[in-house]
Amino acid sequence: MKLVLGCDNYIYRCDGAFYAKASDKAFYDRYLRVFDTLRIVARTRTASAEEVARYVRLDDARTEVWPVYFFRGPKQYLPKALRVRRDMRGAADGCGACIVRLPSITGSNLLAEVRRKGIPYAVEIVDDAHDEMTGTRNPLYKAIWLLIHHDLLRACRHAAGIACVTESYLQQRYGNPDPACFKSHYSSIALDHAFYAAPRERRHGEEFAICHVAHPIAGRRKGQEELIRAARIVADRGYAVRLRFAGEGPMVPVFEELARELGVSDRVEFVGFLDRRGLRRLLDESDAMVFPTHAEGLPRVVIEAMATGLPIISTRVSGIPELLEPDMMLTPGDTQGLARRIVALIDDDELYRRASAHNFRNSLKYESTLLQARRDEFYRRLRSRAEK
Secondary structure, eight states: OEEEEEEEEEEEEETTEEEEOHHHHHHHHHHTTTSSEEEEEEEEEEOOHHHHTTSEEOOOTTEEEEEEOOOOHHHHHGGGHHHHHHHTTTTTTTOSEEEEEESOHHHHHHHHHHHHHTOOEEEEEOBOHHHHHHTOOOHHHHHHHHHHHHHHHHHHHTOSEEEESSSSTGGGTSOOOOTTSEEEEOOOOOBOGGGOOOOOOOOOOSSEEEEEEOSSOOSSTTOHHHHHHHHHHHHHTTOOEEEEEEBOSTTHHHHHHHHHHHTOGGGEEEEEOOOHHHHHHHHHHOSEEEEOOSOOBSOHHHHHHHHTTOOEEEESOTTGGGTSOGGGEEOTTOHHHHHHHHHHHHHOHHHHHHHHHHHHHHHGGGBHHHHHHHHHHHHHHHHHHHHO
């Protein structure tokens, strides 16, 4: 049976071949544990040979790509909405089942095609559209996220199955009362035994190294601005901190300029996109992760940092309270509170030790074999429903 998958990943095309990040290729292969073949419906853009050299080629005979017009964000999508819808024509032909990862503009457009053909589908919910709506001050984005929220509610009402990345949070907002709708929860993270480290003790060096990971860096909702402003406050109190931001995107120059304006550019570094080995090195070299995000599902980067024993300061949004201790979370946008919490983590060795131990212990629930078993069962139930 062929599965058609709608997701927000990027595909890159060069000389007639398709490429993806190595982590995305491993992600696609999970569906092939249960389904015979896979069609990936995703935004696709032309890339140079130099660019795709850091990616892997999608040349598996069981995998095919259905390219969709490439856009970034709602502003680029709206003028090309009709083009994207045209690209969806035929995307589900020959497929027996569908999985859409929502919220996603690509996934929602694919779902319209799937419904017309009466193909059974399941939804994997990876983010909270309602939190995205309430977490932005931009009126246009509020309206867009409201539409996406209602679209997600509608998708769940007619789904054969629903899987959330959270254990309980997203389930309170998005569901299907039909007893025939099967449900599960699992993250898409891939944490094998080799990635795990151990709880940490506070290192007393000249600088307190803080990392932040987000890719792409395309907006303000991941809290980079609040962290840079908090660094200025912490420095004014006499503490030496260094911020390292992983990821790349159009907002990097904006945040670099903000650091210059605040006089902390010598303490702020954008290290670009990191592969898995580079990410692990960044986490190992850091003393803490600070992730003051405004909206999430269940952030994989936080769980990865937890597995290395890093203390983490984040926000009380979406599924993050399922991960961190209450006193390690703040309200989004609370720059002063963020600075106070960073200072407390620097000063209090026992707080540091406790947060590290809690995070490492909690990360064990997300070990790859445990999650894969739940994913396999969810996919098998969808295949069984489609075969009937």
